[in-house]
Amino acid sequence: MNLQTIDTLLFGDYVLTMNDGVGLIRNGAVAVHGTEIVAVGPAGELARRFAPVTTINGSGRVLMPGLVNTHCHVAMAYFRGLADDMHLKEWLEQHMWPAENRLLSPAFVADSAELACLEMLKGGITTVNDMYFFCDATAQSAKKMGMRAVIGAGIVDFPMISGNSADDYLAKAEEFIRQWQGDDLVNGCVAPHSAYACGPETLRRAKALADRLGCLMHLHVSETAWEVGEIQTRFGRRPVEHLAEIGVLDRNVIAVHCVWVDDREIALFAGHGVGVAHCVESNLKLASGFAPVVKMLNAGVTVAFGTDGAASNNDLNLLSEISTAAKLHKAVTNDPTVLNAKTALLMATRKGAEALGLGDRVGSLEPGKRADIISFDLRKPHLSPLYDVCSHIVYAARPTDVDLVMVNGRILVQDGTAVVCDEAEILAKAEYWRQKISPQGEGI
Numbered sequence: 001m002n003l004q005t006i007d008t009l010l011f012g013d014y015v016l017t018m019n020d021g022v023g024l025i026r027n028g029a030v031a032v033h034g035t036e037i038v039a040v041g042p043a044g045e046l047a048r049r050f051a052p053v054t055t056i057n058g059s060g061r062v063l064m065p066g067l068v069n070t071h072c073h074v075a076m077a078y079f080r081g082l083a084d085d086m087h088l089k090e091w092l093e094q095h096m097w098p099a100e101n102r103l104l105s106p107a108f109v110a111d112s113a114e115l116a117c118l119e120m121l122k123g124g125i126t127t128v129n130d131m132y133f134f135c136d137a138t139a140q141s142a143k144k145m146g147m148r149a150v151i152g153a154g155i156v157d158f159p160m161i162s163g164n165s166a167d168d169y170l171a172k173a174e175e176f177i178r179q180w181q182g183d184d185l186v187n188g189c190v191a192p193h194s195a196y197a198c199g200p201e202t203l204r205r206a207k208a209l210a211d212r213l214g215c216l217m218h219l220h221v222s223e224t225a226w227e228v229g230e231i232q233t234r235f236g237r238r239p240v241e242h243l244a245e246i247g248v249l250d251r252n253v254i255a256v257h258c259v260w261v262d263d264r265e266i267a268l269f270a271g272h273g274v275g276v277a278h279c280v281e282s283n284l285k286l287a288s289g290f291a292p293v294v295k296m297l298n299a300g301v302t303v304a305f306g307t308d309g310a311a312s313n314n315d316l317n318l319l320s321e322i323s324t325a326a327k328l329h330k331a332v333t334n335d336p337t338v339l340n341a342k343t344a345l346l347m348a349t350r351k352g353a354e355a356l357g358l359g360d361r362v363g364s365l366e367p368g369k370r371a372d373i374i375s376f377d378l379r380k381p382h383l384s385p386l387y388d389v390c391s392h393i394v395y396a397a398r399p400t401d402v403d404l405v406m407v408n409g410r411i412l413v414q415d416g417t418a419v420v421c422d423e424a425e426i427l428a429k430a431e432y433w434r435q436k437i438s439p440q441g442e443g444i
Contacts, residue, residue, distance in 0.1 A: 013059065060377060065374070067352075074113045153176050240265035255276050322348050
């Protein structure tokens, strides 16, 4: 019998496919050729079918799809810890926006994005949805690091260092999205900041641009009680009702945070097919509140996880987001059965991919999908003994347990070490910029 030659055959004591039935294969394997998965199944069966150029040992390991981070401000990694322990409005207006206006440049964004991508990849995140400025610099860094990314071109109604007006931001967004159309790893999207930073006309134009270019629209919605009051004062409606009224809710929209949404607004999300990015740790740190995630899931809304930016979290650790959310919502609802481990993992993988419009490419281990695969080394004290793989990943695993990361068929992290970059150089650049941001190591 002639064996089919492939690039890589990965073995695992456990393979979590995250397909429609979640799918756990004991003593399994994943066959990869080029950028795609060609087969998933029992190890013995795949060993008899394929002749791999490279074989990856899976003893003591679990293979699963890469994690999907549905909301991040990637290049804010250099602002990590710069301004903590304050309300969102104060944090933005008195610290972040002034710092950005003083410091942002394509070079700053490119270097900070490299640091963020390194952190995310080593923590098992293979896809990120970003919202920021100088988006081409972020796209170039993500591409350089081998990461899959949906990069949002930030839009606001007021001048900042990266643009002068809504017209300027929208024109730059279109140019950027067209430039990256057809790329195998990076897609552009339209990212108006929020309904309080963008007026109705800007939001309509942003949505029209996303529709015309066939891409995602990504915006903050109902993050704080202040925001809800502000939108009600301006427009006489709550934020989600306002977005529905001006015609921008749709299946190509991902709404971020959604902390202060009521039952009617949840129904609007469900009816329009809007995806939601849940950033639990940022919401907790900024005391924004508790998003009604269980209600959204029960209503049929696609909810996934985001880290937010490292300036408000303060890390890009999606495993921590998953674990915190799974436990928080049990306490909030007084029901230990909600947001169980399997549901949480689906939100971090397949549901995240679906929310970003990438469900046909990534989010599960299935033939024909892209080979975005991670491996956890289970041979750790905090992961022993093992009864339930999903439970371990959600409630006990750490980023340092991720020992292999593959994106698009290319190994980016091996034995826990990034193999596509010089980690020391990236850290040295972070220190260089730290001295420019705050020479004494003190907040602005």
